[in-house]
Amino acid sequence: MSRTTGAVLIGGGTYLAAERDSEIIRLIPLKAHLQGEITLARDAVTLGAGVDLQTMVEYAWPEHFQALAEAARESCPSMNIRNQRTLGGELANSRFDSELVILLHALNPRLSVVQAQESTEYLVEWSGDGIIRDVMLEIAPEMRLKYLRFAPIPSALPFLGVAGFSAADGCRIVVGGNVDSLSVLEFDTKDFGAKQQELVLEHAEDTLLPDHFGGVSYKRKLLMTALTRLEDALCG
Amino acid sequence: MRVAFQLNGKPVETEVEPGMNVLEFLRSLGVFSVKHGCDHGECGSCTVLVDDKPQNACLMLMGTLDGERIETLEGLNARRRMELMQAAFLDEGAIQCGYCTPAMLLALESLLRANPKPDEAAIREVFSGIYCRCTGYVKPMVAAKKVALGEVDG
Amino acid sequence: MNSSPEKVLERVGKITRRVDGTALAKGKPVFADDIHLPEMLHLKILRSPHAHARIREIRTEKALKISGVVLILTHKDFPVHYFTTAGQGYPEPSPRDIRILDETVRYVGDRVVVVAAETLAAAEAGLAAIEVDYDILPANFDPEKAQEGNPVLHPETGKIDIHDAAHNVASQLEASLGDIQQGFEESEWVFEGRYSTPYAQQAHIEPHITLTWMDADERLVIRTSTQVPFHVRRIVAEVLDYPMRNIRVIKPRVGGAFGGKQEILNEELCAAVTLRTGRPARLEFTRAEELYAARSRHPQIVLFKIGVNADYTLNAIDMDILENCGAYGPHALTVMSVTAQKALTLYRSPHVHVRGQAVYTNLSVAGAYRGYGAPQGFFALESIMDEIAHALTIDPIEFRHKNYVTTGEDVPIAKILGEGREGFPVVIESTGMRECLEEGKKLIDWELLRTAEKSGPERRGVGVACAAQGSGIAGIDMGAVFIKMNEDASFNLLLGATDLGTGSDTALAQIAAEVLEVPVENILVYSSDTDMTPFDTGAYASSTTYISGGAVKKAAEKLKARILEQGLILLKEESGRIDNGLVLGSNGGRISYQEICTRSFYTENQTQLMATASHMSYDSPPPFNATFADVTVDVETGLVRVNKIVSVTDAGQVINPHMAAGQVEGAIPQSLGMALSEFMIFDDTGTPVNTSFRDYHIFTAIDMPEIVTRFIHTHEPTGPFGAKAVAEIPINGPAVAVTNAIFNACGVRIRNLPVTPDKILLKFTEPDL
Incomplete structure (x- = not known):
């Protein structure tokens, strides 16, 4: 939504309110129009785009998805704001240092997107146009989901975040944090070994941005450590 | 635009600038327990309860308020449980400058509505959105635990 | 001042609710901004986008046409007058180097224009419409290059x-004791180290906020969140050339200050608008302004060279301080003096030399911030002490036991240094340093953690730091009080002292109640208002309990003597005493406070029972503290987690146990933030990068380690009921206790704060770098 042209729809109203610099003539709060529930079926979990982050923290997730609760908590360390921010807003803003965005890219759920007409798209391929109506997470056989964050203190944004999803037929690794774009890599093996790690490193190292926590060479070393730890979590 | 909502139990219907934030609006009404601290929602000094949940008034635009139920400390001061919480905060030295105190009390009130016997982790979590630069959260945690354990002498 | 130690204290030292607590707990409108004034104008400041520039032209026509914009002030509206924004003793030791609005801007954030408008939105629109042409000047951001004079x-x-x-040197200090060269020559070992500390922000949650208006008598009223109402009155009168008698400054409840509000940052602009328009005016800082355009901790580079004797005592200390003031020099000299004075008070050494220079750079302006230079000095001192202990393979605690000053010793260097000017002889009358260390050692489990096996990716370690501070500024700070009696045995205590959230009103009420032998509820405190309360230099330098408390004690004692005298007159007795709110005559007569006061008002020997007193001190007894940190370092990522902080303090007689502990508990996360998470970063144009709490990470509830706070009871004979200060001392130790613990955990020595993961990882993997 945030990337939509025109001034009508702006994703993540909570972010908008903080800006205070736009003259708003008419306001249509999407939250009221979006479904705010999590529905659990046998092979999938569907989240309305209007689900707020605190609801995601408190939800009794099936074991495979437990990491989502943590990611929702960590991507917004203030409970006050978690009560306000929605899943849809979080995805629409698509901050690279949002653990929820990083983790969801690893899961690559199907989105129902409303534009001129409704369509279904995978998150990783989504252009950012349209309004997300809901997010469907499929429960895959043998799935594992892991997220690792690196920040100076728990309430600070991660300067590096890595997520991994693995299932019987493959795995998907996402690198975010202070980066100029998310790196999403898919492998057709569930083993996230040295070769795969090398490929992720190769792909992601150019996205790492230097900051006051360290330069690119530090970030690269940290990423190597993070990927090793991800291997332990996914394959151990 | 026109919005109708409930403030501290009383219906309010008013014409508003949709882009005005709720913090400015409440303070213009003289609801001064809701404080300004950071402009961006991080500090939580402007906490209000929206349908029982703590939220930051500075991140809410008036145009989104229609149908909501808003509570501030002004509406809760006379309630028994709030008095007990205030007594605990006073007795345990949990108030220093007091600027974030209304926000902490509202957050705690919201927690107790959902969970009358919260543990330490739940209390810490509900304080997560409220910055305090005076207390290190040590005595507010002590006071809140005392409330949760029903150990306050009213 | 010396109270008889045998008397059992009944109010002092007891847990007592805050006297202002109920109003705060109920969210009553007690802060500066909690009022509505009719016809009020809202002010906004246009700030410089350039680190150094000369203003060629300011075009305000478009802005003035915006609906609601009422007044725009630029440097042309004010005569050239230089002052300092520092609210401190007068004449100020800080250089007078700033104008209310200037035609040269010297840092990104410097004030350019102020807009007053009917609404905040109109003021913001006005700002956006102002056009300024600048001639960009060269800028320098490196304090080590400042003296090259370019620019x-x-x-x-x-x-x-x-x-x-x-050469851009705002202030300089130099002091010597003994012969430093001889001292090093005599020493068995000599150690050197270079340490640095960064900018750090106060981050009080209530921003700077001022409201001004003209009252019915056409006097200017300034309602402001300040630590220094009397300095506000003096400085506003001076810079606006307005009669002081026509200014009244009211300090309501303050939502945190920490030194940041020991500065005149918005009062004079607000007052200027009110004087020009006759209308109320309001100026509140945004959080961004707080984070780059208010006042921060001075970054310092401190070099230590220390000579140690064969018996592990110190023989020579040479200290060199380079302080970065930023663009202006408020508190430049005095902060640096405190860095030197407090660090050099802690350990005895026959040969001492210190040199300090405070230099200008084109960066944010530093000022007073809790600890006032001491945290920088102790970061360096306690780092090198740890390094020496390690090099000499002596336990860091044992090493300190051999060196800190003890009761009865004098500290000649402290006298030579003073604060801003030569000080007064310092003799240590009370110290609990040994007990602080021993108690903390137990609470942190020192032996076990220190010697535990350090292996694997996560390594746990423990560190210690000692510190001293002062209690007020010797020979400078003065506090005054007025106390009067009412018919119901209540007392109005009118204080110039400024409670900025610390609870000082309560502590001072306890002191009055103790003397007068009445419950604390009988003391009605009002502070502070330049029309209503007597003078006080203000709440800084850990002065309130010690200095203002001394004044309260004196005034209460005077009043108590008057009550006894009047009571005996009413009883028609020659002698007697006071006991628990009663005057007891030697011949058996008894009369209550209530009756004494009522009869004194209406029926017999009519008089208002009241007293005033002021207090200053040539002593500034140091409180002492030992802080311990238990940390875990992930040596594969460089990240540090603080598990626990133990802080043990000798603050003399504690007046209010909860509030004293609260000072310690609040200081710890501020210091941990400076060490680990609070970064004021500037890009290569001097533009601040972290201008919101999203990027400037102060510790929240979920970041806090376990905190353990203890007090060692000592009795300071010069303090009220034996009290010393507590507000600043606990902020000196945590950061360096953490870096010492990091060293213990993984062998990495961090000499330059902040601790960042890249530094740890680099030094861990390549220790020779």
């Missing part, structure tokens, strides 16, 4: 008390 920040004639403007 010179303050070339203007008429600026006063800049030590060496051509």
Whole structure:
């Protein structure tokens, strides 16, 4: 939504309110129009785009998805704001240092997107146009989901975040944090070994941005450590 | 635009600038327990309860308020449980400058509505959105635990 | 002042609710901004986008046409007058190097224009419509290059008390004791180290906020969140050339200050608008302004060279301080003096030399911030002490036991240094340093953690730091009080002292109640208001309990003597005593306070029972503290987690146990933030990068380690009921206790704060770098 042209729809109203610099003539709060529930079926979990982050923290997730609760908590360390921010807003803003965005890219759920007409798209391929109506997470056989964050203190944004999803037929690794774009890599093996790690490193190292926590060479070393730890979590 | 909502139990219907934030609006009404601290929602000094949940008034635009139920400390001061919480905060030295105190009390009130016997982790979590630069959260945690354990002498 | 130690204290030292607590707990409108004034104008400041520039032209026409914009003030609206924004003793030791609005801007954030408008939105629109042409000047951001004079920040004639403007030296200090060269020659070992500390922000949650208006008598009222109402009155009168008698400054409840509100940052602009328009005016800082355009901790580079004797005692200390003031020099000299004075008070050494220079750079302006230079000095001192202990393979605690000053010792260097000017003889009358260390050692489990196996990716370690501070500024700080009695045995206690959230009103009420032998509820405190309360230099330098408390004690004692005298007259007895709110005559007569006061008002020997007193001190007894940190370092990522902080303090007689502990508990996360998460970063144009709490990470509830706070009871004979200060001392130790613990955990020595993961990882993997 945030990337939509025109001034009508702006994703993540909570972010908008903080800006205070736009003259708003008419306001249509999407939250009221979006479904705010999590529905659990046998092979999938569907989240309305209007689900707020605190609801995601408190939800009794099936074991495979437990990491989502943590990611929702960590991507917004203030409970006050978690009560306000929605899943849809979080995805629409698509901050690279949002653990929820990083983790969801690893899961690559199907989105129902409303534009001129409704369509279904995978998150990783989504252009950012349209309004997300809901997010469907499929429960895959043998799935594992892991997220690792690196920040100076728990309430600070991660300067590096890595997520991994693995299932019987493959795995998907996402690198975010202070980066100029998310790196999403898919492998057709569930083993996230040295070769795969090398490929992720190769792909992601150019996205790492230097900051006051360290330069690119530090970030690269940290990423190597993070990927090793991800291997332990996914394959151990 | 026109919005109708409930403030501290009383219906309010008013014409508003949709882009005005709720913090400015409440303070213009003289609801001064809701404080300004950071402009961006991080500090939580402007906490209000929206349908029982703590939220930051500075991140809410008036145009989104229609149908909501808003509570501030002004509406809760006379309630028994709030008095007990205030007594605990006073007795345990949990108030220093007091600027974030209304926000902490509202957050705690919201927690107790959902969970009358919260543990330490739940209390810490509900304080997560409220910055305090005076207390290190040590005595507010002590006071809140005392409330949760029903150990306050009213 | 010396109270009889045998008397059992009944109010002092007891857990007592805050006297202002109920109003705060109920969210009553007690803060500066909690009022509505009719016809009020809202102010906004246009700030410089350039680190150094000369203003060629300011075009305000478009802005003035915006609906609601009422007044725009620029440097042309004010005569050239240099002052300092520092609210401190007068004449100020800080250089007079700033104008209310200037035609040269010297850092990104410097004030350019102020807009007053009917609404905040109109003021913001006005700001956006102002056009300013700048001639960009070269800028310098490196304090180590400042003295090259490229550029010179303050070339203007008429600026006063800049030590060496051509070399950008705002202030300088130098002091010697013994013969430093001889001292090193005699020493068995000599160690050197270079340490640095960064900018750090106060981050009080209530921003700077001022409201001004003209009252019915056409006097200017300034309602402001300040630590220094009397300095506000003096400085506003001076810079606006307005009669002081026509200014009234009211300090309501303050939502945190920490030194940041020991500064005149918005009062004079608000007052200028009110005087020009006759209308109320309001100026509140945004959080961004707080984070780059208010006042921060001075970054310092401190070099230590220390000579140690064969018996592990110190023989020579040479200290060199380079302080970065930023673009202006408020508190430049005095902060640096405190860095030196507090660090050099802690350990005895026959040979001492210290040199300090405070220099200008084109960065945010530093000022007073809790600890006032001491945290920088103790970061360096306690780092090198740890390094020496390690090099000499002596337990860091044992090493300190051999060196800190003890009761009865004098500290000659402290006298030589003073604070801003030569001080007064310092003799240590009370110290609990040994007990602080021993108690903390137990609470942190020192032996076990220190010697535990350090292996694997996560390594746990423990560190210690000692610290001293002062209690007020010797020979300078003065506090005054007025106390009067009412018919119901209540007392109005009118204080110049400024409670900025610390609870000082309560502590002072306890002191009055103790003397007068009445419950604390009988003491009705009002502070502070320049029309209503007597003078006080203000709440800074850990002065309130010690200095203002001394004044309260004196005034209460005077009043108590008057009550006894009047009581005996009413009883028609020659002698007697006071006991628990009663005057007891030697011949058996008894009369209550209530009756004494009522009869004194209406029926017999009519008089208002009241007293005033002021207090200053040539002593500034140091409180002492030992802080311990238990940390875990992930040596594969460089990240540090603080598990636990133990802080043990000798603050003399604690007046209010909860509030004293609260000072310690609040200081710890501020210091941990400076060490680990609070970064004021500037890009290569000097533009601040972290201008919101999203990027400037203060510790929240979920970041806090376990905190353990203890007090060692000592009795300071010069303090009220034996009290010393507590507000600042606990902020000196945590950061360096953490870096010492990091060293213990993984062998990495961090000499430059902040601790960042890249530094740890680099030094861990390549220790020789």
